[in-house]
Amino acid sequence: MNMSPETIAQYKGVYVFAQQVDNQVSGIAYELLGKAKELAEPLKTDVTAVLIGSGVKGLADDLAAYGADKVIVVDDPELKEYRTEPYAHALASVINEYKPEIMLVGATAIGRDLGPTVSARVATGLTADCTVLEIGDFPLQPIPGKEDEQLHNQLLMTRPAFGGNTIATIACPYNRPQMATVRPGVMQKIEPKKGAKAEVIEFNPGFTPNNRYVEIKEVVKAVSDIKDIMDAKILVSGGRGVGSPENFKILEDLAAAIGGQVSCSRAVVDSGWKPKEMQVGQTGKTVRPNVYFAIGISGAIQHVAGMEESDIIIAINKDEDAPIFDVADFGIVGDLNKIVPKLTEEIKAAVAAK
Amino acid sequence: MKVVVCIKQVPDTKGGVKFNPDGTLDRGAMLAIMNPDDKAGLEAALRLKDQYGAHVTVLTMGLPKASDVLREALAMGADDAVLVTDRVLGGADTWATSTTLAGALRNLEYDLIITGRQAIDGDTAQVGPQIAEHLGIPVISYAQEIKIDGDKVIVKRQYDDRYHMLEAKMPCLITALSELNDPRYMTPGGIFDAVKADITTWGRADLKDVEDGNLGLNGSPTKIAKASDKVRKGAGEKVVPDSPEDAVSYIVGKLKEKHVI
Numbered sequence: 001m002n003m004s005p006e007t008i009a010q011y012k013g014v015y016v017f018a019q020q021v022d023n024q025v026s027g028i029a030y031e032l033l034g035k036a037k038e039l040a041e042p043l044k045t046d047v048t049a050v051l052i053g054s055g056v057k058g059l060a061d062d063l064a065a066y067g068a069d070k071v072i073v074v075d076d077p078e079l080k081e082y083r084t085e086p087y088a089h090a091l092a093s094v095i096n097e098y099k100p101e102i103m104l105v106g107a108t109a110i111g112r113d114l115g116p117t118v119s120a121r122v123a124t125g126l127t128a129d130c131t132v133l134e135i136g137d138f139p140l141q142p143i144p145g146k147e148d149e150q151l152h153n154q155l156l157m158t159r160p161a162f163g164g165n166t167i168a169t170i171a172c173p174y175n176r177p178q179m180a181t182v183r184p185g186v187m188q189k190i191e192p193k194k195g196a197k198a199e200v201i202e203f204n205p206g207f208t209p210n211n212r213y214v215e216i217k218e219v220v221k222a223v224s225d226i227k228d229i230m231d232a233k234i235l236v237s238g239g240r241g242v243g244s245p246e247n248f249k250i251l252e253d254l255a256a257a258i259g260g261q262v263s264c265s266r267a268v269v270d271s272g273w274k275p276k277e278m279q280v281g282q283t284g285k286t287v288r289p290n291v292y293f294a295i296g297i298s299g300a301i302q303h304v305a306g307m308e309e310s311d312i313i314i315a316i317n318k319d320e321d322a323p324i325f326d327v328a329d330f331g332i333v334g335d336l337n338k339i340v341p342k343l344t345e346e347i348k349a350a351v352a353a354k
Numbered sequence: 355m356k357v358v359v360c361i362k363q364v365p366d367t368k369g370g371v372k373f374n375p376d377g378t379l380d381r382g383a384m385l386a387i388m389n390p391d392d393k394a395g396l397e398a399a400l401r402l403k404d405q406y407g408a409h410v411t412v413l414t415m416g417l418p419k420a421s422d423v424l425r426e427a428l429a430m431g432a433d434d435a436v437l438v439t440d441r442v443l444g445g446a447d448t449w450a451t452s453t454t455l456a457g458a459l460r461n462l463e464y465d466l467i468i469t470g471r472q473a474i475d476g477d478t479a480q481v482g483p484q485i486a487e488h489l490g491i492p493v494i495s496y497a498q499e500i501k502i503d504g505d506k507v508i509v510k511r512q513y514d515d516r517y518h519m520l521e522a523k524m525p526c527l528i529t530a531l532s533e534l535n536d537p538r539y540m541t542p543g544g545i546f547d548a549v550k551a552d553i554t555t556w557g558r559a560d561l562k563d564v565e566d567g568n569l570g571l572n573g574s575p576t577k578i579a580k581a582s583d584k585v586r587k588g589a590g591e592k593v594v595p596d597s598p599e600d601a602v603s604y605i606v607g608k609l610k611e612k613h614v615i
Contacts, residue, residue, distance in 0.1 A: 001449075001567050001575060021515075081518070084483070084493055109513045113495040116448070116480035120487035125449060125575030128478035140579050156579060162365070162475055169580040211523060212492045217508070218519035234614070258615065277515070282477070291614055312612055313590075314605060320594065329590035330608050338598035339605075346606050350615050 002174035011176035015100035018049040028106030031187040033067040054080040064198035078207040085212040088117040093205035107181035125172035132158035138171040164305030185286040234260030241296020245273035281306035299324025361392040391470025395530035397537040428548035429540035440557040445571030452484030453568040457561030482529035
């Protein structure tokens with residue numbers, strides 16, 4: 001299935017799938033643009049956002065502000081809500097027409113459906129849920145006697161596997177585009193440049209419904225006033241050790257005192273104490289706040305995978321051997337029911353004294 | 355109605371992760387289990403069997419010992435099992451895995467194909483949608499509920515902040531979330547029959563309409579440049595305070611030191 005070097009040379013530019021939902025750009029799109037800009041520099045190329053939807057052209061300026069040099073807009077009534085087939089047709093058609101060397105997609109509930117479908121359609125590799133992307137050589141070290149076979153300017157995609165126990169760095173040396181889905185919350189957005197303009201290209205490959213178009217019978221949005229935990233600077237996170245949904249009150253009080261938000265572990269969501277959108281970890285959200293309180297969280301590897309990049313991790317757990325202490329900067333062995341309310345009072349006093 | 359469920363044998367990473375003295379993953383010491391999302395997919399298929407008399411075939415690709423999960427599926431109530439195993443299929447990435455499974459599925463009749471959303475070893479969630487693409491059928495990922503209405507399937511599809519009720523004409527591929535249901539246990543009679551059951555075994559030659567260049571390690575567009583065990587940040591300080599007051603003054607001290615408060 002390998003492409004010839006001549007064919008590969010035709011593929012240029014770093015492209016980002018600019019996910020939008022309800023005609024609002026998703027945060028992941030800006031994160032990908034930030035990373036794309038970094039990758040484009042050593043490749044001496046530019047950054048293109050692919051914007052797919054219905055009535056979305058007006059979002060191009062937002063994408064320009066976050067680093068897109070060009071915006072390819074695929075606008076069609078069939079693309080109003082996300083559905084696999086018309087979106088895959090749109091993105092695969094853009095790839096076939098414009099031939100990007102790198103195509104980044106967010107590892108969201110949309111991107112993890114769109115990415116594999118598109119990669120199979122354009123017959124290239126796809127690396128899932130990447131946490132590090134960089135430009136480098138493949139193989140990493142030249143093979144003695146075959147130095148000239150080492151390929152340069154390759155996308156090296158690093159991702160965790162085995163529930164976060166191992167990491168692998170993967171390349172896609174003989175096919176284009178090099179495609180990756182990227183975990184939300186891992187890459188950094190740039191400071192938006194107000195008034196930035198991108199070159200806007202409108203492209204419509206035509207949409208003819210076939211057997212692969214599914215029908216949306218109903219859209220049910222979760223009604224929620226919970227702020228996104230991925231944006232929080234301080235998270236007060238509780239696990240099964242908190243004991244009951246009612247007892248989360250002491251965590252909420254602490255969060256209010258210190259200006260943070262409450263999040264939780266998978267066990268808490270599985271017990272029905274808190275909604276899924278508050279879940280940190282491999283099957284929840286990846287967070288990197290300034291301070292992460294892990295309270296009554298044992299620290300299963302799947303949880304740690306979602307919070308270990310936090311600047312300061314403070315763990316409170318009565319089990320001295322809890323694995324959370326292996327990643328905590330400051331670990332306190334003790335009873336959370338006694339410590340947390342007192343901590344809240346002390347912090348209130350400290351804040352008031354300022 | 356015919357349903358094929360794609361299942362995978364995976365090492366149990368939940369709670370049972372074992373390390374060698376040098377810090378590498380000790381795969382030999384870890385239990386091999388049926389991937390949880392796949393098991394939910396199988397349960398969904400078995401409920402279609404209970405409700406509509408669907409015929410349920412389970413399909414896996416792997417080493418010969420992967421037949422263990424096929425027998426488990428038979429003991430839960432699946433009707434037939436197919437193992438695809440061949441040395442030339444080894445080292446496959448998701449592209450080559452999906453071309454292989456698509457090659458096997460072309461030999462089978464199906465109205466529905468169900469896969470798990472993702473396997474707990476690779477966590478990619480790619481193989482299901484890629485199979486659908488190779489077969490030219492619709493895919494509905496992240497299924498929370500599955501209902502049948504004549505020749506259509508109605509699926510509750512989960513997104514980050516919403517769900518869609520989707521209707522697709524069969525044949526269709528669905529990827530199942532482990533939240534979909536609680537899988538049933540094997541029955542004693544089922545286990546007894548499953549031990550003796552015939553498992554259809556296919557090799558490379560049995561795959562339909564697949565080129566060699568799309569199979570195994572050589573047919574995998576993604577290549578591993580480096581693999582290593584994750585280096586973690588490592589533990590910081592751990593204290594066992596004498597009283598809650600001591601604990602609080604320790605934490606407040608650290609928060610002040612780091613200019614958080």
